[in-house]
Amino acid sequence: MQNVRVFFRKTGDARFLSHLDVMRCFTRALKRSGFDVWYTQGFNTHIYLMFASPLSLGFESEYEPMDFRIVDDTPVAESEIIDRLNSGLPKGFEVFAASVPEHEHTDVAFSEWEIKMHGDADALFSAFEDFISRDEIPVTRKNKKGVERTENAIEYIKKISYRKDGSCFVIDAVLRSDTSSSLNPSLLVNTFLSDCRIGAEDIRITRKKLLLQDLEIFK
Numbered sequence: 001m002q003n004v005r006v007f008f009r010k011t012g013d014a015r016f017l018s019h020l021d022v023m024r025c026f027t028r029a030l031k032r033s034g035f036d037v038w039y040t041q042g043f044n045t046h047i048y049l050m051f052a053s054p055l056s057l058g059f060e061s062e063y064e065p066m067d068f069r070i071v072d073d074t075p076v077a078e079s080e081i082i083d084r085l086n087s088g089l090p091k092g093f094e095v096f097a098a099s100v101p102e103h104e105h106t107d108v109a110f111s112e113w114e115i116k117m118h119g120d121a122d123a124l125f126s127a128f129e130d131f132i133s134r135d136e137i138p139v140t141r142k143n144k145k146g147v148e149r150t151e152n153a154i155e156y157i158k159k160i161s162y163r164k165d166g167s168c169f170v171i172d173a174v175l176r177s178d179t180s181s182s183l184n185p186s187l188l189v190n191t192f193l194s195d196c197r198i199g200a201e202d203i204r205i206t207r208k209k210l211l212l213q214d215l216e217i218f219k
Contacts, residue, residue: 001038002070004081005101005219010061014092019054026066029088035076038069052105052218053177053210056184061207065218067101102219103212110158110211111177113185117169117200124169127196128162139183139191153191156183158215169200174211 010022017025027047030037039045050067070076081098089095117124131137137153159174175183185205193200210218 002073002076003067003101004070004076005065005067005099006081006085006095007097008064008066008089008093008095010055010059010064010093012060012092014090015058015060017092018057019051022051022055023049025090025093026068026085029085030068032088033084035081035084036071038071050105053108053111053182055207056186058186059205059207063207063209065210099219106179107212108210108218109176109178109213110174110215111182111207112209112211113171113173113175114206114208115171115173115185115189116165116202116204116206117171117189118167118202119169119200120198121164121167121169123198124196124200125162125164127198128169128171128192131192131195132160132162137188137191139187141187153183153188156181157188174215177210 010017026049030047030049038048040048048067048069052065052067055061055064078098082095085095086093135154138150139153140148140150142148156176157173158176160171161173162169162171164170171189173185173188175185175188177183189203189205212218
């Protein structure tokens with residue numbers, strides 16, 4: 001049996017597909033691929049799929065990993081895996097790499113994000129400069145039991161920078177994204193916009209990479 005990890009992009013209108021929809025897309029693509037893939041055991045068998053740090057609805061990504069297994073031990077070329085999967089995937093998905101997994105999913109510690117906001121870039125830049133310089137940025141969220149808690153977003157930010165690109169204000173951030181705790185970039189953006197009271201249009205949030213504790217790329 002071969003363990004395979006593919007890396008894919010999720011862009012454009014595909015960002016509006018839920019994680020369950022993404023699983024369905026790849027299940028269909030694998031069935032069409034002709035690979036002898038491994039199915040889970042038990043009453044409700046299905047193709048084994050495993051995603052590291054599943055992407056939130058509405059986000060785009062340039063680096064999404066997915067694991068599956070091929071029953072046959074005969075090695076399959078990376079290019080063949082890529083071509084077969086892409087031929088069965090809908091628009092907005094593109095597999096660009098395939099390999100043997102090097103890291104465990106629990107090794108993911110951070111996500112690297114690009115956040116683009118269209119509007120008054122000068123005003124957004126100035127407001128964010130003040131916002132991110134604070135020692136504390138309170139964010140409120142609910143746990144799985146529906147209990148609200150307030151935390152300091154600064155504690156979840158590993159790196160952050162920001163810039164103007166024409167009429168677009170861009171934030172580049174590395175945020176905590178491990179199995180025990182994480183910071184959703186939309187929570188940071190919504191807190192900022194509520195605080196500065198400046199309008200922004202066509203907000204695009206894109207995950208650029210998944211990173212390990214030492215900030216090396218998850219593979």
